[in-house]
Every structure is written in structure tokens, then in C-alpha cells.
Amino acid sequence: MDAIRKEPLSRRIIRSLGMFGGVQGVMILFSVVRTKLVALWLGSEGVGMFSIFNSALDMVSGATQLSLRQSSVRDISMATGEERVRFMVSVVMRWAWTLGIAGAFVMMIFAPLLAEWTLGSEFTWSFRLLSVAVFILSLQNGWQAVMQGTEHLARLAKAQLYGAIAGFVVSVPLYYFFGLASIVPSILIYTASGVTATFLFRAPIEKPAVMPTLTDTAREGRRFIKLGFFMTVSSFVSLAAGYVFFAWLNRNSSTETVGYFSAGYTVVNRYVGIVMTSLAAEYYPRLSRIIDDRQSVIEHVSGEIAVMLKVLMPLSVFFIAFSSQIIAILYTSDFEVIVEFISLAMAGTVFRAVSWCMAFVIVAKGNGKVYVFTEVLSSVVYLAVNVTSYTLYGLTGLGYAYCIWWICYTLSTGFIYFRFYGYRLSAVSLKIICAAVIVAVAAFAIRFTAGWAGAALFGAVVSVPCLLSLRKDYGSGVER
Helix, strand or coil: CHHHHCCCHHHHHHHHHHHHHHHHHHHHHHHHHHHHHHHHHHHHHHHHHHHHHHHHHHHHHHHHCCCHHHHHHHHHHHCCCHHHHHHHHHHHHHHHHHHHHHHHHHHHHHHHHHHHHCCCHHHHHHHHHHHHHHHHHHHHHHHHHHHHHCCCHHHHHHHHHHHHHHHHHHHHHHHHHHHHHHHHHHHHHHHHHHHHHHHHCCCCCCCCCCCCCHHHHHHHHHHHHHHHHHHHHHHHHHHHHHHHHHHHHHHHCCHHHHHHHHHHHHHHHHHHCHHHHHHHHHHHHHHHHCCCCHHHHHHHHHHHHHHHHHHHHHHHHHHHHCHHHHHHHHCCHHHHHHHHHHHHHHCCHHHHHHHHHHHHHHHHHCCHHHHHHHHHHHHHHHHHHHHHHHHHHHHHHHHHHHHHHHHHHHHHHHHHHHHHCCCCCCHHHHHHHHHHHHHHHHHHHHHCCCHHHHHHHHHHHHHHHHHHHHHHHHHCCCCC
């Protein structure tokens, strides 16, 4: 572990991207095929129902698990001494079991209300069955937090990969044979596959010499549970905002429209999020360890932004260029209506990347109240701009909404980072941010004036300096 920590910063960032990016790429491939089959066999209504059930699952899990997956990584990574690490791991897993049982109970109780708000009371038992998934996800989150906090990143990557493969192989045939009735069982099978793989690849941490008592569990867990509570409030508001917008769109338009929006949002948010997911596994625990060193924080945040944007610039341009082709591959011809939506939204990924890097500083510092402020504000903006933009411009308006949403979030996290904490960004990272914004705007303009071929050529031109710079970063990272 010490050898890994001494590795040059730029190289560490790129190594993390390479390892988790490859895993995420394979997972995305399975996700693409899975979504394609849902759209093909179940239609836009099936995609809409799939989105609603998953949104409900995410909302209840987020509300009851107290963000254990994120908050406990900080305490585990900051633990010093082998025995101390073992002790903290035991504390974290006890909380995972407790919160999982509580979450399953909450889902059972609120299932009738969730069903009534969206698909109708006849789906009450479908929502109740999701309580099993809530419990399973809690255990999985606990084991994954331990792997990330103790830097067993290769094990974490394998657990995610094999869990996704198993879930795909077992759940997908259900769509063909059972149609819409297979959606909830497929979600349960997918989560069960994930937790099984995580259990098999879990970190080889032995039990502590002295097991924590109930008092120890409460006392030692108080720090990350307190932070987790504030993170949960933020996460719940965010997930609830997404669920409310799904419900609003379903009632004011149709389930098919929910499916179109979900498909476009997935292309922009989740598939491009592969870069962020890959980097977060290593970035968060690293940032937590050096959070009290001002200069190191500035260097790490600036370096993270620089590497991320060098990767995202060509990626976003190619997504804009080939938006029609991507939709044709991922979905069916019915989904062509979301091409303008995803092309517009891709331009907003620059701001998403920058704000993401700065927001992690708030979490690493353990400032729960500050984090709540930024996330609640973000959720309010999300709902307001989505409802307004869809009302005025339909699905295309949701692309404008995505850009406005992330610009506002960047402004709020930037205010905290620069003014509240007194940090700064390096001159190099600021130049890269400006370049990324210009490239995104130019790519969109070229796409809808010169067509996809012109945008693709522009993407090729942009890729050359970005790739050369990444290669240089990997070979000459500066160690701190």
C-alpha cells in the first residue's frame, strides 16, 4: 500500500482510470445490450417501468443506508495500524447489516404509497418485493466500502465486473419469456448477483483481536454515521427529485416519455460517468488522507480536473457527433426523438466534471451541513429547470436543462471551494477548463451545421493533443 501511495500523482490517476475504466467499459457493454433488449422486447413502456422501479429502489436505499458506502470510506482510509483497520471494518459491516434490515422494513411499509403515486395500487407487491434488494444492496455497499477504504481496488473492480456479468446472464432471459412481469424479478436477480460477487471478492481482512461491542459500534460509527446522515439527506432529496420528476412526467405526458427521458439521461449521465466512477475509487480515499494539507489538496484537485477533462473532451465530441448512431445501436428507431436532447446535454458534462472534483473536498472534510446545502440547492434547480424546460421545449428542452443544472452546481461548489475553504486551482487546470468549454460549444455548433462527419473530424483533431498530454502525464507525473 505504501508503494502505491508513493506513485506519482498523474500516474496514479491514469492507472485508476485504466483499471476501473476497463471494468466499467465491459459493464457498460452489458448494460447497453440489456437496455437494448428491454427496449426491443418491452418497448418504451417497459423502459419507463424499469426506470420507475429502479428510481424507487434508489430512493429508499439512499434514505435508509445513511450513505454508508461513501461516508465510511473516509474513516477506514484514515485508520492507522492493522488492528485499528480490522476494528473499523467490523464496525462498518455491523452498521451495514443493521441499516439493511431497517431499509427493507421501510420499503415494505411505503410500497403502497410508492405504487399509488406512479403505476397504480395493483403494483404494491411489486414494490414490496424490492425490500429484498434494499437489504442486499446494504451488505454490498458495506463490503465495497471496505475494499475501497483499504485500497483493495483490484478486488473491487473484479467484484463489480463479475457481478454485472452474472446479473446479465441470469436476468436478461426473463424479459423475453415473461415480458413486463419480469422487470422486478430481474432487478432482484441483478442485485443478488452483485452482492454474491462482492462477497466472494471481499477484502481479506481478519477479525480484530477484540470484537467491537454494541457501545463500540455506536461510538466508533458516530463519525461516519453523522456525516452519512447529512449525505443521506442530500442524496434522498436528489433521488426524490428524480422520482418526483419521473412521476410528474408520467402523469403530465406518458410512460413512453419517461422511457425516452430515462434513455437519454442514461446515455449522457451514466455512460459518460464511467470516467468519474473509475477515478472516484482511488481519488476519494487519497483525498481523505491529505485533506488537512492545503497545498496537497490544491494539487490533487487540480490534477484530477486536468486528467478528467483531457479524457472527457474527445469523448463528449464523439458522443455529440455520433448521437444518432449511438441511439440506433442502444435502442430502437422510436428513440430518435432524444438525439437533440443528448447532444445538448453532452456539452454540460464539462461542468459536471469540474463540480464533481470540488464536491469531493466537502465530503473528505466531513462537512455534512455544507454538503447538504449544495445538494439540496442542486435538487431544487434540477426540478425547476426540468419542469420549465420540458413545458416550454419538450424533450429537447431537457438538454438545455441538463446544462443549466450543472452550471449552477459548479457555481455553488465553486463558491464553497474558493471562498469558504480558501482553496484555488492551478493555472494549468483553469486553462484546460476554458478549453473544454470552448470545445463542447464548438462541437455542438459543428454537429448541427456541418453534420456528424464534421463533428467527427473535429473530435479527431481534439483527441490528438489530449492523448499526447495524457501520455506525457503518465510518464512524468510529479510525486508529492
